[in-house]
Amino acid sequence: MASLEIEDVTKSYGATLILDRVSVAVPDGAFLTLVGPSGCGKSTLLRILAGLELQDGGRLRIGGQDVSHLRPSRRDIAMVFQSYALYPHMTVAQNIAIPLILRRLPLWQRLPLLSRLLPQARATLGQIEAEVAGAMAMLGLTHLADRRPVQLSGGQRQRVALGRALVRQPAVFLLDEPLSNLDAKLRVHMRAEIAALHARLGTTFVYVTHDQIEAMTMSTHVAVMMEGRLLQVATPAEIYAEPANLQVAEFIGSPRINVLPARVGSGGAAQLAGLALQGRIAAPAGASVQIGIRPEHLILRADPGGVGTVTAIENTGPELFVSVLTEGDTVLVARLTPDQGAGLRPGSRVALDVLPGKALAFDADGARIGFGHSVAAARELYHAR
Amino acid sequence: MPAELAPGEGLLGRAQRLRRIGAALTGWGLSLPAALLMLVMILIPTLSAAILALTDYQLGARSIRFVGGANFAAMWEDRVFWQAFANTLIYTALTVPVSVGLGLGAALLIEADPLGRTTFRTIYFLPVTALLVAMATVWEFILHPQLGLVNVALAQIGVTGPDWLADPDWVLPSLGFIFVWQQTGYNMILFLAGLKGIPSELYHAARVDGADRGIERFAMVTWPGLAATTLFVTVITTLYSFRVFDTVAALTQGGPSNASNVLLYNIYREGFVYLRTGYASAMTLVFLALILAVAMVQMRGRRGGGA
Numbered sequence: 001m002a003s004l005e006i007e008d009v010t011k012s013y014g015a016t017l018i019l020d021r022v023s024v025a026v027p028d029g030a031f032l033t034l035v036g037p038s039g040c041g042k043s044t045l046l047r048i049l050a051g052l053e054l055q056d057g058g059r060l061r062i063g064g065q066d067v068s069h070l071r072p073s074r075r076d077i078a079m080v081f082q083s084y085a086l087y088p089h090m091t092v093a094q095n096i097a098i099p100l101i102l103r104r105l106p107l108w109q110r111l112p113l114l115s116r117l118l119p120q121a122r123a124t125l126g127q128i129e130a131e132v133a134g135a136m137a138m139l140g141l142t143h144l145a146d147r148r149p150v151q152l153s154g155g156q157r158q159r160v161a162l163g164r165a166l167v168r169q170p171a172v173f174l175l176d177e178p179l180s181n182l183d184a185k186l187r188v189h190m191r192a193e194i195a196a197l198h199a200r201l202g203t204t205f206v207y208v209t210h211d212q213i214e215a216m217t218m219s220t221h222v223a224v225m226m227e228g229r230l231l232q233v234a235t236p237a238e239i240y241a242e243p244a245n246l247q248v249a250e251f252i253g254s255p256r257i258n259v260l261p262a263r264v265g266s267g268g269a270a271q272l273a274g275l276a277l278q279g280r281i282a283a284p285a286g287a288s289v290q291i292g293i294r295p296e297h298l299i300l301r302a303d304p305g306g307v308g309t310v311t312a313i314e315n316t317g318p319e320l321f322v323s324v325l326t327e328g329d330t331v332l333v334a335r336l337t338p339d340q341g342a343g344l345r346p347g348s349r350v351a352l353d354v355l356p357g358k359a360l361a362f363d364a365d366g367a368r369i370g371f372g373h374s375v376a377a378a379r380e381l382y383h384a385r
Numbered sequence: 386m387p388a389e390l391a392p393g394e395g396l397l398g399r400a401q402r403l404r405r406i407g408a409a410l411t412g413w414g415l416s417l418p419a420a421l422l423m424l425v426m427i428l429i430p431t432l433s434a435a436i437l438a439l440t441d442y443q444l445g446a447r448s449i450r451f452v453g454g455a456n457f458a459a460m461w462e463d464r465v466f467w468q469a470f471a472n473t474l475i476y477t478a479l480t481v482p483v484s485v486g487l488g489l490g491a492a493l494l495i496e497a498d499p500l501g502r503t504t505f506r507t508i509y510f511l512p513v514t515a516l517l518v519a520m521a522t523v524w525e526f527i528l529h530p531q532l533g534l535v536n537v538a539l540a541q542i543g544v545t546g547p548d549w550l551a552d553p554d555w556v557l558p559s560l561g562f563i564f565v566w567q568q569t570g571y572n573m574i575l576f577l578a579g580l581k582g583i584p585s586e587l588y589h590a591a592r593v594d595g596a597d598r599g600i601e602r603f604a605m606v607t608w609p610g611l612a613a614t615t616l617f618v619t620v621i622t623t624l625y626s627f628r629v630f631d632t633v634a635a636l637t638q639g640g641p642s643n644a645s646n647v648l649l650y651n652i653y654r655e656g657f658v659y660l661r662t663g664y665a666s667a668m669t670l671v672f673l674a675l676i677l678a679v680a681m682v683q684m685r686g687r688r689g690g691g692a
Contacts, residue, residue, distance in 0.1 A: 052593070072592045099593075
């Protein structure tokens with residue numbers, strides 16, 4: 001168990017900058033998720049944490065100890081790979097035992113015959129067997145101990161990979177898109193299982209995914225990365241409600257946040273087509289800004305004189321995603337309960353409104369700026385950048 | 386209603402039957418060319434050899450007589466056959482481990498560093514593309530007792546090299562060396578393909594798990610990952626090694642005093658020099674049985690190691 005600090009880590013391959021001075025620190029026991037579109041550098045950062053690749057610059061500290069230049073085996077980390085990376089010729093029990101055997105038995109004692117003959121090696125092996133049995137029991141793998149990886153389902157392989165990682169009780173767990181090879185149903189199940197495992201072990205987890213749902217549901221800290229830069233690190237709730245910039249706001253949330261161009265009027269009022277917004281934007285009059293509105297903050301009222309026209313309704317069961325064409329050829333998406341959307345049909349005219357205080361404002365470069373209620377918070381975010 | 390449906394069902398049943406027949410015909414039609422080729426190229430010659438092996442037929446002779454197992458009995462007593470048999474096994478035992486081992490080593494070295502990968506791959510593979518009969522003349526010169534590259538080089542350090550191709554103790558190793566020279570590149574290519582099939586994440590996992598030394602990662606990942614390739618390469622090399630003929634025919638003609646006589650060359654000599662077709666056919670069957678036995682090892686290994 002240990003805290004984790006990543007400080008100014010930089011990495012490039014040739015002329016391509018993969019990581020641009022990435023810094024993030026989380027306390028002991030945190031579940032840090034690195035999330036971002038593919039190619040954003042999140043996997044590279046994880047592999048640098050593991051020591052599988054060396055950074056060009058910057059430091060890594062685990063539990064306060066500088067591990068920047070240590071080999072993977074000396075960093076007290078364990079890793080779960082996207083493809084699980086189980087040794088195909090070994091049984092489940094052997095796969096889980098490997099990290100312990102490699103650490104506790106010197107090379108010559110691992111020879112099949114010697115390990116049986118030497119009392120000391122035999123004692124060590126007995127201890128290892130007990131620990132492996134414990135890990136297998138914890139993950140419900142006991143009945144599969146003698147199977148080989150090919151004989152296992154995807155979910156079972158996933159569990160073996162977790163077992164191999166946790167049997168050593170490392171200071172930090174690294175997980176590289178561990179659920180991406182599973183089918184949708186199993187993914188939801190394993191998501192809960194990994195979160196429960198984290199709660200039980202209390203170890204620091206670093207989890208890489210491109211799936212925002214995984215990031216939001218499992219983590220204590222979400223780090224959004226894009227094009228090699230860390231855009232924001234915060235709790236899932238904060239990332240969603242108070243995104244530091246437009247890229248984060250657009251990446252997190254499904255359906256995607258509605259973004260409308262607007263102009264700042266006198267007194268900081270927002271001027272945009274088809275919508276009236278309260279609050280003052282913290283930008284000089286005349287500046288172009290962008291307004292972000294989450295689909296669930298958009299209110300639709302059936303109104304023959306309304307400015308919007310419903311173009312499509314997607315029914316997911318518990319909620320409706322209603323697309324509305326409004327002035328300026330903009331399409332907005334609203335998330336409604338079936339009751340709220342009961343009267344709407346494609347072609348219906350609607351009036352649009354926004355829940356008070358929920359709209360977000362961004363400047364022309366996408367940085368978050370204050371808007372009404374959240375001026376102070378937004379300023380803070382802006383200056384922290 | 387059932388009465389109205391009946392004709393429809395009849396039509397449907399007819400359509401299903403027609404489709405089944407069509408599918409069967411298509412299957413037979415598609416496999417026919419391959420089946421014909423196998424019949425003409427493999428089964429009929431093998432069958433002819435099996436029949437000839439039971440006769441005293443001589444190439445060009447007008448008479449042919451059924452002699453039962455007499456040819457096999459003669460083989461049992463034939464010292465030259467047994468020497469050729471033993472020579473073939475010794476040659477195989479010499480060449481297979483060396484060319485498989487060198488092929489693996491070359492593949493590992495080439496795969497280890499991208500620097501010059503294509504160049505080295507080409508260099509090692511070059512001998513495979515060379516025509517062995519043509520290259521044999523080059524080797525004859527290299528191994529020449531007085532003028533040859535090898536003995537001239539040895540003389541520089543004060544060693545008098547043997548007459549590589551005329552010394553009964555050295556002729557098999559010398560021929561084996563030429564085989565290794567050619568086969569190593571082929572084995573290397575197969576091993577390179579095998580190495581490509583090992584996921585790199587396994588090496589990463591091994592490093593995280595604590596396999597710091599290269600030898601540990603080789604034992605944990607590379608060697609098990611190459612199991613199927615190694616079996617295949619060994620079997621293929623063994624089969625090629627059994628079939629050694631061209632270097633023997635071009636360089637030594639089985640000499641000196643049968644020291645480099647091998648099974649295939651012996652068959653050739655009996656059949657086409659002494660014209661004893663019946664006897665040569667009997668030896669061919671024995672040779673075939675040997676090849677088949679090795680091929681079975683491969684097939685069994687493939688079934689067993691399906692993982």
